[in-house]
Amino acid sequence: MAASATRRIVETDRVAVAFSGGLDSTALLHVATRSGARVLALHVHHGLQPQADDWVVHCERVAAEFGACFASTRLTGAPARGDSIEAWARSGRHQALHDMATAAGADLLLLAHHRQDQAETFVLQAMRGAGVAGLAAMPRMHWRDGLCWARPWLDQPRARILAYAEQHGLRWIEDPSNADARLARNRLRQTLWPAFPGGEAGLAQAARWAQQAAALAAEVAKQDLAGLAPGERLDLPALTRLSPARASNALRAWLSRHTQAPASLVARLLEEWRPGSPAMWPAPGGELHAYRDGLFWFDGAVEAPPASLVDLSRPGLHPQPGWRGGWLVEAAPIGIAPARLVCLTQRARASADQFQRAPTSVPRSLKKACQEAGLPPWRRGGPLLLDGEGRLIAVAGLGVDARAFADQDEPQLSLRWLEDSALLQSEGAARNPA
Template identity: 80%
Template sequence: MHATARAAVGARVVALHVHHGLQPQADDWAAHCERVAREFGAGFACTRLSGAPTRGDSIEAWAREGRHRALHDMAIAAGADLLLLAQHRQDQAETFLLQAMRGAGTAGLAGMPRAQWRNGLCWARPWLDQPRDLIRAYAEQHALSWIEDPSNADPRYARNRLRQTLWPAFPAAEAGLAQAARWAQQAGALAAEVAAEDLARLSTPERLDLVALAELSPARASNALRAWLAPHTAAPTSLVERLLTEWRPGATLSWPAPGGALHAYRGGLFWAAESLQPPPPAALDLQRPGLHPQPGWGGAWLVEPATPGIASGRLAGLTQRARCGAEQFQRAPAAVPRGLKKACQEAGLPPWRRGGPLLFDAADRLIAVAGLGMDARAFANQDEPQLSLRWLEDSALPQSEGEGGTAA
């Protein structure tokens, strides 16, 4: 706070405090922080966390999750997009060791990033390469007063036990361990670049080519698979290893995963979120071009001017519902209508994506099926204004996140 207030000439500085409610002195700490912020000419905001850790929960994890959420919300409310955190080199070294003892991979060993944009806010740690002793010397030089949290000495917490035993025995280890975290960050960045190159050739957001993946080296295949899974699920190492060893060309297999399941089908790997009961039939108006999300179905209808398409007036009184079993679908004007199951098989649509939604016009005629497209019998005449319909899974929808701004 002191260093920021001195350096941030012309910028607005706001001190953010999170009241965890875990210590009897917590009210006094909030008052102290507000008083110091006023002394340094900064604004002040405080959030008290609600609730408490449930039985069996990690207090540290509960507090960290709540703290991150509160800091984000307070920063955004203050109109700031830069959040400065005071973690230093010893914190980074401890994080590296704790992650290593948990068997973490490169991402865990990389520890804390120096700067990271998340949900419109830059989380920055400008002191990550600075030793703790140098920061303490600065505070003493400027006669600053601070409060020591008594929980910092509680040996029940792994980080405290590490501090009490490691640094007295190996005082020079801090710099080396922090450097190891930097090497892990570089290795992680390189792995991400390689994965991006591989996935550009091997995948779409919906499908990963398992045949091509199997041609990569084991390490490179595992790296690409983890990167492809990341937007869908936090897959444990055991699942990645099972998938790479159990799949064989031509096999149709499934693996449960956190939040859903993975399916190998026709040489591809697909992600399916946890299946929910399909929504009841509902009226839908798709006359307006654009993206029309359907939250209960896990996707959206994309409506665009295109030929061939469906007469725009016919898209006003639609009914959207699940598959019943007797529907027929015609994929092209010269094709023969087929039962929906057969049409899905011919199109290579996986079994878990054949439930819908289906769109019917006001006369209860099928006009589109998610995953198959428009029924050719619904195509408009060439001289009619027409729109095309295409179904996009949530995983294929465009993502956007602002990263601009200059407030501190």
């Protein structure tokens, strides 16, 4: 799914509003512009309705009347055969809104979803058999890719929004597709609310309870995984010693670091794994491997990048995209002198490489060292770091070679390899400290 260039270049704004031109977003844009904030109205042309070109003109005119800047994007492409039009449009719309907001320098995007939207989302998710994460429906606020998506009216009934719009004489678009009974949400609106006019508030409350349950499950999973998976390996025997519900919760959380795993995969893994037995389960985007009673994620990549020079003499995260991970450099009481880390060669493993685990141990072949450390076969390819004289400094998954440790009276840095998922978590923690 791609989007064409924006209709015009806009000045930098701090607050963006997703503006379809309908009742809800028109009222939200009106309120936002009356707040005194610098506001940017963002419109997405889906190319699905013959009136869509006229809607762009209408939205640009209304934004100007309200005193907001305006940008619009037209989606390109079309749903694949058999795909949901709603899902295609939603995915493209979200990407287009993100791209326009960030291009304009906004870090807050307001959406006009209200209580009825939340209740409908809860019902649709329930009919799909969703767990608490799905039943939690839409969050009031969340950060994604550097942009805060906020729904300030999620507890407001639509009737109140309509009353506001009529009070201020606002004009809005009526999308004829809202009456199309082929679309699941429209069928729900046409049947559920007439039959249960008071059900909206109860269903929205159920979604709030589900949000609390999902938050609690995430907290428990975080606590469990701190002991079960401090690194890339998930301890399967320890996982199965948890209660079934808690084990399933922790496994789902661990899998979410790597893939969008279906519920059936979680159930199969818990049922099929046997202590001491290697096993493999295909998953979206890769494979899950049970090895030495640990569960590992493998994305299928086997070709190592060519050797390169890297500078790891400064603390921080140093991503190495070709290797699907990166080095975390930190100050440490025992480590390597920064001067030795200025110009390192990073390369794949070679047959003659040896690694020394501790000052009192002897160098072993890298294969033996990996086996002793329980590093699975698909994690043994590197990268390795060597200094300017060709001496081994560190190996991904094994750590620093003991022969590289600095004298105690020198400033020292530690090196630790993080796989992509762990690297992203560390980057997120650095951007959003507690």
